[in-house]
Amino acid sequence: xxxxxxxxxxxxxxxxxxxxxxxxxxxxxxxxxxxxxxxxxxxxxxxxxxxxxxxxxxxxxxxxxxxxxxxxxxxxxxxxxxxxxxxxxxxxxxxxxxxxxxxxxxxxxxxxxxxxxxxxxxxxxxxxxxxxxxxxxxxxxxxxxxxxxxxxxxxxxxxxxxxxxxxxxxxxxxxxxxxxxxxxxxxxxxxxxxxxxxxxxxxxxxxxxxxxxxxxxxxxxxxxxxxxxxxxxxxxxxxxxxxxxxxxxxxxxxxxxxxxxxxxxxxxxxxxxxxxxxxxxxxxxxxxxxxxxxxxxxxxxxxxxxxxxxxxxxxxxxxxxxxxxxxxxxxxxxxxxxxxxxxxxxxxxxxxxxxxxxxxxxxxxxxxxxxxxxxxxxxxxxxx
Numbered sequence: 001x002x003x004x005x006x007x008x009x010x011x012x013x014x015x016x017x018x019x020x021x022x023x024x025x026x027x028x029x030x031x032x033x034x035x036x037x038x039x040x041x042x043x044x045x046x047x048x049x050x051x052x053x054x055x056x057x058x059x060x061x062x063x064x065x066x067x068x069x070x071x072x073x074x075x076x077x078x079x080x081x082x083x084x085x086x087x088x089x090x091x092x093x094x095x096x097x098x099x100x101x102x103x104x105x106x107x108x109x110x111x112x113x114x115x116x117x118x119x120x121x122x123x124x125x126x127x128x129x130x131x132x133x134x135x136x137x138x139x140x141x142x143x144x145x146x147x148x149x150x151x152x153x154x155x156x157x158x159x160x161x162x163x164x165x166x167x168x169x170x171x172x173x174x175x176x177x178x179x180x181x182x183x184x185x186x187x188x189x190x191x192x193x194x195x196x197x198x199x200x201x202x203x204x205x206x207x208x209x210x211x212x213x214x215x216x217x218x219x220x221x222x223x224x225x226x227x228x229x230x231x232x233x234x235x236x237x238x239x240x241x242x243x244x245x246x247x248x249x250x251x252x253x254x255x256x257x258x259x260x261x262x263x264x265x266x267x268x269x270x271x272x273x274x275x276x277x278x279x280x281x282x283x284x285x286x287x288x289x290x291x292x293x294x295x296x297x298x299x300x301x302x303x304x305x306x307x308x309x310x311x312x313x314x315x316x317x318x319x320x321x322x323x324x325x326x327x328x329x330x331x332x333x334x335x336x337x338x339x340x341x342x343x344x345x346x347x348x349x350x351x352x353x354x355x356x357x358x359x360x361x362x363x364x365x366x367x368x369x370x371x372x373x374x375x376x377x378x379x380x381x382x383x384x
């Protein structure tokens with residue numbers, strides 16, 4: 001028993017070598033620890049890498065998002081501007097204050113398409129003398145159209161006149177020349193307007209200048225001396241002119257100065273040069289009523305057969321006009337100051353209206369009916 005106890009004491013004092021199972025368990029434990037530590041390290045590395053890549057991608061995404069926001073803001077701003085432009089009417093710099101319109105001179109800055117039918121009727125009283133005397137009647141019908149182009153900067157139009165009267169044997173009708181017109185204008189919102197234009201005359205007036213029809217043409221030109229070129233037979237013509245107009249409250253003053261040059265299509269040496277001028281002073285009496293005075297002058301510059309005392313013809317014409325929706329009727333009365341035009345203005349013989357030392361008297365009336373149409377407006381009122 002003593003020996004056995006000694007042996008156990010000695011073996012218990014030494015460390016016994018582990019068995020195979022213990023060694024395998026320890027190996028697995030070490031591997032498991034290493035694996036856990038590796039996963040932690042990889043996790044920390046992955047987190048670090050993710051942080052770096054996320055920061056980089058965030059740095060790249062920020063400009064893209066900002067660019068998209070800016071584009072969206074620009075689109076919204078553009079859409080709002082277009083919406084405001086559609087909601088607010090166009091600010092037309094030529095929308096000058098409304099002013100009384102002359103019955104005969106053109107409205108310089110009108111927006112609408114205009115057509116005018118103007119009737120002139122009058123009488124020429126011939127004083128007794130030299131076997132002449134009596135009363136001569138005449139009638140003129142004028143049709144004109146004018147269309148604005150380019151926001152009221154440019155205008156194109158046409159005009160034609162026809163005359164009727166006694167040709168010595170009865171009533172006769174004589175057609176005038178056709179005029180095609182183009183003009184431009186510069187204007188301010190304060191009412192000042194300045195411009196000019198050119199009319200081309202075509203020889204649609206064809207009659208014998210020494211025949212009975214010439215008496216009708218001469219009578220018509222006597223009533224409207226500023227339109228004498230319309231009744232020069234078989235002639236081409238050119239009419240350059242300038243326009244000026246000023247507004248001051250209800251007052252308006254308008255002036256046109258031009259030259260008329262005609263050349264016969266049958267005889268090139270038959271050339272005539274006239275100077276014409278028209279002046280209008282108007283006042284707005286009410287929203288749709290205006291009154292004024294027109295003065296017209298014609299002067300024969302190059303007409304060798306015309307005497308110096310008969311080179312000028314002056315007509316004065318007080319008038320009143322209504323500015324109604326779609327139409328603008330006007331009525332005028334007129335008379336001459338000084339001698340009327342003489343026969344060589346449109347004929348080639350001695351004047352039957354010129355009596356040495358005496359003056360013939362011209363008087364009559366004009367009725368103008370102007371129709372205005374604005375294709376861009378459903379309801380249009382052109383009150384002055």
